[in-house]
Amino acid sequence: MNTREKSDRLHKRAAKVIPGGVNSPVRAWKAVNAAPVFIADAAGAYVIDQDGNRYVDYVGAYGPAILGHANPKVVAAVHEQARHGFGYGASIEIEIELAETIARAVPAAEKVRLVSSGTEAGMTALRIARAATGRAKVIKFDGCYHGHSDSMLVRAGSGGMTLGQPDSAGVPEPIASLTMVARYNTLDDVERCFRTAPNEIAAVIVESVPANMGVVEPAPGFLKGLSDLVHRHGALLICDEVITGFRLRFGAACETYKAEPDLLMFGKVIGGGMPIGAIAGRADLMDLLAPEGPVYQAGTLSGNPLSVRAGLETLRILAAPGAYETLEAASARLGDGLRDALRKTGIRGCVNRVGSLLTMFIGEDAVVDADSARRADAKKFATFFHRMIESGIYLAPSQFEAMFVSLAHGGEEIERTITAADQALASGLEP
Numbered sequence: 001m002n003t004r005e006k007s008d009r010l011h012k013r014a015a016k017v018i019p020g021g022v023n024s025p026v027r028a029w030k031a032v033n034a035a036p037v038f039i040a041d042a043a044g045a046y047v048i049d050q051d052g053n054r055y056v057d058y059v060g061a062y063g064p065a066i067l068g069h070a071n072p073k074v075v076a077a078v079h080e081q082a083r084h085g086f087g088y089g090a091s092i093e094i095e096i097e098l099a100e101t102i103a104r105a106v107p108a109a110e111k112v113r114l115v116s117s118g119t120e121a122g123m124t125a126l127r128i129a130r131a132a133t134g135r136a137k138v139i140k141f142d143g144c145y146h147g148h149s150d151s152m153l154v155r156a157g158s159g160g161m162t163l164g165q166p167d168s169a170g171v172p173e174p175i176a177s178l179t180m181v182a183r184y185n186t187l188d189d190v191e192r193c194f195r196t197a198p199n200e201i202a203a204v205i206v207e208s209v210p211a212n213m214g215v216v217e218p219a220p221g222f223l224k225g226l227s228d229l230v231h232r233h234g235a236l237l238i239c240d241e242v243i244t245g246f247r248l249r250f251g252a253a254c255e256t257y258k259a260e261p262d263l264l265m266f267g268k269v270i271g272g273g274m275p276i277g278a279i280a281g282r283a284d285l286m287d288l289l290a291p292e293g294p295v296y297q298a299g300t301l302s303g304n305p306l307s308v309r310a311g312l313e314t315l316r317i318l319a320a321p322g323a324y325e326t327l328e329a330a331s332a333r334l335g336d337g338l339r340d341a342l343r344k345t346g347i348r349g350c351v352n353r354v355g356s357l358l359t360m361f362i363g364e365d366a367v368v369d370a371d372s373a374r375r376a377d378a379k380k381f382a383t384f385f386h387r388m389i390e391s392g393i394y395l396a397p398s399q400f401e402a403m404f405v406s407l408a409h410g411g412e413e414i415e416r417t418i419t420a421a422d423q424a425l426a427s428g429l430e431p
């Protein structure tokens with residue numbers, strides 16, 4: 001391990017001109033009491049920082065990097081596209097292809113509109129739901145993140161959980177009060193919200209597999225039961241697939257759990273690392289969007305050719321036989337290895353894993369919702385995080401994030417990670 005001198009210097013320089021020195025708060029190393037590394041290069045499963053330290057990367061750009069970094073085929077596709085211009089403010093053929101690919105893979109996605117971020121997708125899905133139902137309120141789950149639009153910044157998971165800010169300043173109370181918060185994995189609590197505000201709730205929005213309070217698995221029957229409950233009350237179900245879409249299967253994860261979404265959100269993987277988001281769902285709802293209907297939504301860079309080409313090439317590679325089986329095998333080995341490491345060292349904790357998403361919660365035996373996630377030991381996690389960094393394993397600097405496994409994580413990287421975790425835990429995590 002080299003020093004992190006250059007990163008430290010860059011962080012000081014950044015902090016003078018960029019708030020907190022970062023362009024997204026989850027990139028700060030505030031919760032682990034250090035200055036973040038600056039990344040200079042990346043390839044496959046590895047990132048290299050400005051001082052030349054090389055790490056096995058489990059941040060994966062917070063989700064998009066499912067093929068690993070700088071996949072040569074995706075890079076070539078983007079190069080080729082760039083020669084033809086970056087966008088025209090006009091329609092292009094390949095955006096139809098991306099919408100068709102999503103619609104074919106996701107039965108509930110009859111129509112698709114592309115935007116530039118998951119945040120926009122969430123904001124627009126809510127607007128459609130409110131317009132369609134004539135209702136104003138929305139239910140979200142404690143610990144789920146759906147982007148940083150005003151209505152969604154209530155108990156919004158990792159960013160706030162890490163920094164101890166459950167909600168955001170600057171969201172006017174009348175807007176925040178339209179968002180009701182239910183306990184994840186607890187249908188009774190959703191029922192309670194509907195009873196409190198009968199005929200006022202436009203939609204329930206849920207991460208199909210929550211990954212923003214750390215990874216939490218939906219309890220058996222939860223998403224199916226939620227669909228029935230929501231529809232019985234005349235509301236719409238919005239499944240947020242920004243992380244899970246095309247990561248957990250070629251399509252929407254919620255369909256594995258028999259959910260029946262009216263609207264869905266995509267992002268991350270479908271842009272292959274370039275900025276993207278998508279709203280999808282029932283044709284009658286999607287046709288409420290301008291210019292077909294009265295719900296306004298627009299975007300200068302929506303469906304831009306570089307994002308669309310990167311996304312299409314990524315999905316083409318994921319569609320090849322065996323891709324998800326390979327991801328599953330590597331992720332299962334990692335999950336088992338981390339679980340063994342906890343058991344061998346007698347350190348209390350658990351590993352939640354769904355496909356290529358996993359979180360090791362330290363200090364808590366079973367994490368099923370935001371309350372149990374918050375009981376995890378963030379101090380001990382910080383110790384673990386620094387030991388892993390020293391061993392060349394790059395985790396997100398928060399107990400409440402996922403590890404993202406990519407197709408570039410081979411046996412060597414996974415075994416190195418398990419060995420590093422064994423060593424990091426061996427001497428206990430007391431400061």
Ligand SMILES: *Cc1c(COP(=O)(O)O)cnc(C)c1O
Nearest residue numbers: 117118119145146147240242243
């Ligand atoms: C990342 C994320 C978003 C927001 O997407 P951005 O592109 O960052 O705006 C929304 N929902 C979930 C589940 C996410 O993980």
